[in-house]
Amino acid sequence: MTDDALRLAIIGCGAVAKRHLLALAELRDRGLGGIAVTALCDTRDAAARGLAREAEARLGARPVIYTDHRELLRRGAIDAVDICLPHGLHHGTAIAWLETGVHVLCEKPLGITIRAGRRMAEVADRTGRVLATAVPYRRLIGQRTARWILRESGLIGAPLTFFHQYTRAPRSQPAGPAVPSAPTWRRERLMSGGGPVMDSGFHYCDSIRYLLGDVEKVYAELREVGAGSPRTLAETREDTAFVTLTFKNGVVGMWSWSMAAPGAPLGNVVFYGSEGSLHDTSQPGPSIFHLFWRNPGSGLIESGEVTRRDGTTRALEDLERLYLDRLGEEERETLFPRGTMDGFAIEIWDFAEAIRGRRAKPEVDGWEGLQALAICEAAYESAYTGEAVRVDAILSGERRAYQQRIDEHWDLG
Ligand SMILES: NC(=O)c1ccc[n+]([C@@H]2O[C@H](COP(=O)([O-])OP(=O)(O)OC[C@H]3O[C@@H](n4cnc5c(N)ncnc54)[C@H](O)[C@@H]3O)[C@@H](O)[C@H]2O)c1
Known part of the structure; x- marks a missing residue:
C-alpha cells in the first residue's frame, strides 16, 4: 500500500471525533501525510455535517456523509475506519468492518465487556487486519x-x-437558559x-x-x-x-x-x-x-x-x-514522529504505519487493549461481589458476574 492510499472513515462524529480531526491536521502539518478522511458517519446528520465542515476547513477536502455505517460498508472504497462510537457499539461495528477486510482503530475501551473485546481481537487475528485501541496518554x-x-x-x-x-x-448545572x-x-x-x-x-x-x-x-x-x-x-x-x-x-x-x-x-x-x-x-x-x-x-x-x-x-x-x-x-x-507530542496524532500514525507494514503491529493492539479492560472489569467485579478479584480470572472469563447482564444484552452471553 502506498502512503497516499489510506482512505479513512470516521464512524461517530461526537466529541472525540473532533479531537481526532485535530490530530489528523497535526500529522498533515508535520508532513506526515497519506491519510485522507474520505467518509464520515453518524446517525445524527447534523453531527456528521458539522464534522464534515471542520474536516474541509482543516484538511482541505470534504468527506462524504453517511448516517448508516452499513451503507458505507456496502459502498466499499474504505481502507480503514476510526470508531468513535458509544462503548456498546464498538464490537459489532469493528467486527463488521474487520470481516470485510478493513483495518480498525477503535476508541477506548476496546469493547464493552471482555467477551466483546476478545471477539474483536480474535477476528482481527483471523482476518489479518490491523486492530488498534485508541489510547493517547x-x-x-x-x-x-x-x-x-x-x-x-x-x-x-x-x-x-x-x-x-x-x-x-x-x-x-450552569445558571441561565437551559x-x-x-x-x-x-x-x-x-x-x-x-x-x-x-x-x-x-x-x-x-x-x-x-x-x-x-x-x-x-x-x-x-x-x-x-x-x-x-x-x-x-x-x-x-x-x-x-x-x-x-x-x-x-x-x-x-x-x-x-x-x-x-x-x-x-x-x-x-x-x-x-x-x-x-x-x-x-x-x-x-x-x-x-x-x-x-x-x-x-x-x-x-x-x-x-x-x-x-x-x-x-x-x-x-x-x-x-x-x-x-x-x-x-x-x-x-x-514522536517528526517531533509531534500530540498523543492522538501519534496513535493514528502508529495505526497507519502498522497498516503500511512499517511496524509489526500497533503499540496498543486488540490484545493489549483487552489487558487494560480487564483491570477495569476486575474493579467492577470486585465492587459487585465484595471480593478481591484476580485479573487473570477476568481475562479467562472465570469471573464475570458484573459483565453477564451486559453480555446477554449484546448477545455475547
Ligand atoms: N481518547 C480519549 O481521550 C477519549 C475522549 C472522549 C471519548 N472517548 C471515547 O470515544 C468514544 C465516543 O465518545 P464521545 O465522547 O465522542 O461520545 P459522543 O456521544 O460525543 O459521540 C458519539 C457519537 O456517535 C454517534 N452515534 C451513536 N450511535 C451511532 C451509530 N449507530 N452509528 C453512527 N453514529 C452513531 C452519536 O450520534 C454521537 O455523535 C467512546 O468510546 C469514548 O470512550 C475517548
Missing part, C-alpha cells in the same frame, strides 16, 4: 518519561507503592459498560500497567455518593472509587477519587520506590485519569518531580529532556 512525553524513571533509570530505586488520590465537588444535555449513553450501563472506571478510567488502567507491569488482583469499593447518601454498584454508576491494585511484581497502590466531594478538593499522584518518589505536580492539580498530562493544546508540558532519599530533586521537565536525548533517532521517530 501513554504516548505523551510525560508518561514515556515516567515509565523510564520507574522501570529503567534507577532514580527512585525499585517501585514499591503508589498513592493516587483526587476529589472534587460535584459540578452544578443548555443542551450531554449525551445520555454514558449513564446507561448497557451502552457504557460502567461509569468513570470504564470510561476515562480505561486510560488510567492502560497507563498504570504501562508504567508498572501486569496487575495480579484488584479490590474495589465503588459508590455513588453525589445523591446525598451512598449507593452501591448494584443500584447505580460510581462517582467515587477506592481501588487497591496489587501487581504481579509485588507493587501495591491505591487509586481513589471522588467527583462528588463537596468542600476541600484533593489532588495527589505519587509513586514511591526504594530510593525516592516520583510526584505528578501538574497545576491546578494532577489528572487522576491521565497521569503526567497537561492539555497538549495549551503548549504547557507536564510537571512533576523526582525526590531522592537524600532530599535532592529533579524536575520532570529536565528528565523528559534526558529521556529524549537517550533515545536513538529511529526510536525517537517511532515514538
Whole structure:
C-alpha cells in the first residue's frame, strides 16, 4: 500500500471525533501525510455535517456523509475506519468492518465487556487486519518519561507503592437558559459498560500497567455518593472509587477519587520506590485519569518531580529532556514522529504505519487493549461481589458476574 492510499472513515462524529480531526491536521502539518478522511458517519446528520465542515476547513477536502455505517460498508472504497462510537457499539461495528477486510482503530475501551473485546481481537487475528485501541496518554512525553524513571533509570530505586488520590465537588448545572444535555449513553450501563472506571478510567488502567507491569488482583469499593447518601454498584454508576491494585511484581497502590466531594478538593499522584518518589505536580492539580498530562493544546508540558532519599530533586521537565536525548533517532521517530507530542496524532500514525507494514503491529493492539479492560472489569467485579478479584480470572472469563447482564444484552452471553 502506498502512503497516499489510506482512505479513512470516521464512524461517530461526537466529541472525540473532533479531537481526532485535530490530530489528523497535526500529522498533515508535520508532513506526515497519506491519510485522507474520505467518509464520515453518524446517525445524527447534523453531527456528521458539522464534522464534515471542520474536516474541509482543516484538511482541505470534504468527506462524504453517511448516517448508516452499513451503507458505507456496502459502498466499499474504505481502507480503514476510526470508531468513535458509544462503548456498546464498538464490537459489532469493528467486527463488521474487520470481516470485510478493513483495518480498525477503535476508541477506548476496546469493547464493552471482555467477551466483546476478545471477539474483536480474535477476528482481527483471523482476518489479518490491523486492530488498534485508541489510547493517547501513554504516548505523551510525560508518561514515556515516567515509565523510564520507574522501570529503567534507577532514580527512585525499585517501585514499591503508589498513592493516587483526587476529589472534587460535584459540578452544578450552569445558571441561565437551559443548555443542551450531554449525551445520555454514558449513564446507561448497557451502552457504557460502567461509569468513570470504564470510561476515562480505561486510560488510567492502560497507563498504570504501562508504567508498572501486569496487575495480579484488584479490590474495589465503588459508590455513588453525589445523591446525598451512598449507593452501591448494584443500584447505580460510581462517582467515587477506592481501588487497591496489587501487581504481579509485588507493587501495591491505591487509586481513589471522588467527583462528588463537596468542600476541600484533593489532588495527589505519587509513586514511591526504594530510593525516592516520583510526584505528578501538574497545576491546578494532577489528572487522576491521565497521569503526567497537561492539555497538549495549551503548549504547557507536564510537571512533576523526582525526590531522592537524600532530599535532592529533579524536575520532570529536565528528565523528559534526558529521556529524549537517550533515545536513538529511529526510536525517537517511532515514538514522536517528526517531533509531534500530540498523543492522538501519534496513535493514528502508529495505526497507519502498522497498516503500511512499517511496524509489526500497533503499540496498543486488540490484545493489549483487552489487558487494560480487564483491570477495569476486575474493579467492577470486585465492587459487585465484595471480593478481591484476580485479573487473570477476568481475562479467562472465570469471573464475570458484573459483565453477564451486559453480555446477554449484546448477545455475547
Ligand atoms: N481518547 C480519549 O481521550 C477519549 C475522549 C472522549 C471519548 N472517548 C471515547 O470515544 C468514544 C465516543 O465518545 P464521545 O465522547 O465522542 O461520545 P459522543 O456521544 O460525543 O459521540 C458519539 C457519537 O456517535 C454517534 N452515534 C451513536 N450511535 C451511532 C451509530 N449507530 N452509528 C453512527 N453514529 C452513531 C452519536 O450520534 C454521537 O455523535 C467512546 O468510546 C469514548 O470512550 C475517548
